[in-house]
Amino acid sequence: MENAVVQEIIEKQVLTVAKAVEDTIDEEISALDRLDLDDLEVLRERRLQQMKKMAEKRRRWMALGHGEYSELLSEKDFFAAVKCSDRLVCHFYRENWPCKVMDKHLNVLAKQHIETRFVKIHAEKSPFLAEKLKIVVLPTIALVKNTKVDDYVVGFDELGGTDEFTTEELEERLAKSQVIFFEGESSVNSSKATGQPKGSVRQSTNTNSSDSD
Secondary structure, three states, X not given: OHHHHHHHHHHHHHHHHHHHHHXXXXXXXXXXXXXXXXXXXXXXXXXXXXXXXXXXXXHHHHHOOOXXXXXXXXXXXXXXXXXXXXEEEEEEEOOOHHHHHHHHHHHHHHHHOOOOEEEEEEHHXXXXXXXXXXXXXXXXXXXXXOOEEEXXXXXXXXXXXXXXXXXXXXXXXXXXXXXXXXXXXXXXXXXXXXXXXXXXXXXXXXXXXXOOO
8 A cells, every 4th residue: 555655656756758759848848949040030121231231232332334435535533433442443555445345344244243433534635644554555444453453454465365255254264353243163262363553543653564556
């Protein structure tokens, strides 16, 4: 009889402990569920803020003339554009076939890379800039980052030496200088960039000695 009572007491204690363990596990599972939901909410809110910031950037870029390939009518316009945009691709051109080929490709890239402003300026009507930046060969593309000319693409030498280069080849060359963002396979991470020495828009140190065409 006594053994039966002891057994009953033990069984009740075991059940009580089991119930307590079960309740604890249930609470932990609920806590984990709540944590997951909170995490998802945090991630959702963070993503929403990122999208808002990107949308605001796009609006600002478009207001500055990004997303289209436009012509600067004066040297004053060049300096104003450099001050307003962190990244700018400027084609120094004249009315010849090679420059028209470059225009065609830059017009496409301007629409694909709104993070960068794409412009062109007539070199012969911009003598101060042409002299300051040592623009000799046309076409020459000046790649400007944070108000400074960081690199150049001179003629077609880096694009296969022919006017039959593709837009993608030019895109990769611009990405190599990190003046555009490029997510495809390219040489953008190459440690050795080609082009001319860096020069300031305000005081160029470029020493290009190429012959004029």
